[in-house]
Amino acid sequence: MNLQLLPTFQYSPGTGAGHAKDEYTITVYTENHIGLLTRISIIFSRRKINIESLNTSPSEIPGIHRFNIVIHETEEVVKKLVKQIEKQVEVLKAYYNTNEEIIWQELALYKVPTAEIAEKAKVERLLRQYGARVVVIRNDYTVFETTGHREETNQLIEVLAPFGLIEFVRSARVAIIKASAGFHEKLKEFEQHEPGGDIVENDYLDKQEEVFSM
Numbered sequence: 001m002n003l004q005l006l007p008t009f010q011y012s013p014g015t016g017a018g019h020a021k022d023e024y025t026i027t028v029y030t031e032n033h034i035g036l037l038t039r040i041s042i043i044f045s046r047r048k049i050n051i052e053s054l055n056t057s058p059s060e061i062p063g064i065h066r067f068n069i070v071i072h073e074t075e076e077v078v079k080k081l082v083k084q085i086e087k088q089v090e091v092l093k094a095y096y097n098t099n100e101e102i103i104w105q106e107l108a109l110y111k112v113p114t115a116e117i118a119e120k121a122k123v124e125r126l127l128r129q130y131g132a133r134v135v136v137i138r139n140d141y142t143v144f145e146t147t148g149h150r151e152e153t154n155q156l157i158e159v160l161a162p163f164g165l166i167e168f169v170r171s172a173r174v175a176i177i178k179a180s181a182g183f184h185e186k187l188k189e190f191e192q193h194e195p196g197g198d199i200v201e202n203d204y205l206d207k208q209e210e211v212f213s214m
Helices: 036-046 075-086 114-119 120-131 150-163 185-194 208-212
Strands: 022-031 053-058 066-075 092-099 101-112 133-135 141-148 167-170 173-175
Touching: 022 036, 022 075, 022 173, 036 066, 066 075, 066 173, 075 092, 092 173, 101 114, 101 150, 114 120, 114 141, 120 150, 141 150, 150 167
Parallel strands: none
Antiparallel strands: 022 066, 022 092, 053 066, 101 141, 101 167, 101 173, 133 141
16 A cells, blocks of 8 residues: 655745734825825725724824824735835825834723712722823713823723723824934935926927917
């Protein structure tokens, strides 16, 4: 009886299937144009990549907006996404960073019954422990605000749940790149590599009758 041995395959770290997914923040500097957000979102949806957080706001430069997009993916995929995003006409530059390379925060709001807060000093101590502050106080409810990483805001949900947490909402991530010198320097590089051309006179400007006569 002859036994045939099946070929064995060894895992190679260079193969895409073996790459581990990680959390990345993509930062995009753009001109402020209608419809750009939709086109950027389509880049992700076509690849079946879920956007976990998306924030857009003005940047440090007037007229230029900044996107913060959070996804879980391999670095290889993220690199391709950034290159694809930069092909959009209105996009000036796009970067991607791990959580260790950025400073980031998320804002969260919690609505709890005012009666619970007034009667139970334990809740007040817990809120102080998590750095929460009062935004609104009404007879029926009180709204607290806190900022931090997702793990921190999630912990406060668990803490307030037994005291009748009515509502909770969290903002998208805002992030600053640790090693970035700001986009001003990048704009200077663009100007050096692509200086505005001199005005070119049209040789036919004074010969309209000859050019356009039939």
